[in-house]
Amino acid sequence: xxxxxxxxxxxxxxxxxxxxxxxxxxxxxxxxxxxxxxxxxxxxxxxxxxxxxxxxxxxxxxxxxxxxxxxxxxxxxxxxxxxxxxxxxxxxxxxxxxxxxxxxxxxxxxxxxxxxxxxxxxxxxxxxxxxxxxxxxxxxxxxxxxxxxxxxxxxxxxxxxxxxxxxxxxxxxxxxxxxxxxxxxxxxxxxxxxxxxxxxxxxxxxxxxx
Ligand SMILES: [Fe+2]
Numbered sequence: 001x002x003x004x005x006x007x008x009x010x011x012x013x014x015x016x017x018x019x020x021x022x023x024x025x026x027x028x029x030x031x032x033x034x035x036x037x038x039x040x041x042x043x044x045x046x047x048x049x050x051x052x053x054x055x056x057x058x059x060x061x062x063x064x065x066x067x068x069x070x071x072x073x074x075x076x077x078x079x080x081x082x083x084x085x086x087x088x089x090x091x092x093x094x095x096x097x098x099x100x101x102x103x104x105x106x107x108x109x110x111x112x113x114x115x116x117x118x119x120x121x122x123x124x125x126x127x128x129x130x131x132x133x134x135x136x137x138x139x140x141x142x143x144x145x146x147x148x149x150x151x152x153x154x155x156x157x158x159x160x161x162x163x164x165x166x167x168x169x170x171x172x173x174x175x176x177x178x179x180x181x182x183x184x185x186x187x188x189x190x191x192x193x194x195x196x197x198x199x200x201x202x203x204x205x206x207x208x209x210x
Pocket of ligand 1: 054057076080116120
């Protein structure tokens with residue numbers, strides 16, 4: 001059965017693969033390859049989503065966790081500030097049009113992000129899943145989802161789906177299908193279909209009610 005935390009993992013995996021892609025482009029650009037500016041510049045949008053995600057965790061997940069595992073979340077807030085610093089360093093280097101500094105900054109950002117997300121998946125969200133009731137988990141996820149400005153939601157769907165595998169797509173789609181009013185979900189479904197092209201067949205095989 002799909003659980004709320006599966007939706008979080010889908011986003012974590014998308015963050016991992018997007019920053020990997022950006023970092024590879026920055027590395028190749030520093031070595032002299034041209035035409036990668038668009039890929040590298042996508043870190044701005046990537047970070048917007050990362051910040052909504054982190055704020056959602058701080059507003060909903062961390063306070064819930066505090067009631068069952070005091071002082072655990074504090075270390076993760078410090079990590080989030082580290083991500084903010086990594087973004088600032090990247091932003092400054094990119095604006096200065098310094099390819100070497102940009103590549104160093106994407107590498108540092110990627111390294112810190114991966115460690116942070118691995119810790120969240122294996123430690124923080126394990127406690128969350130084991131000690132918080134399913135209804136309260138869903139409530140926290142609902143608050144997180146509300147951090148995405150409504151008018152930007154379509155962009156998030158189009159960003160997310162190509163970056164994740166079949167299992168994550170299935171989980172995320174099932175969660176939205178459960179949480180959203182039917183007319184809203186119908187719109188999201190179309191966005192997903194467009195975002196994944198021929199992979200749509202696999203998603204409908206897994207979720208026949210689509
Ligand atoms: Fe986080």
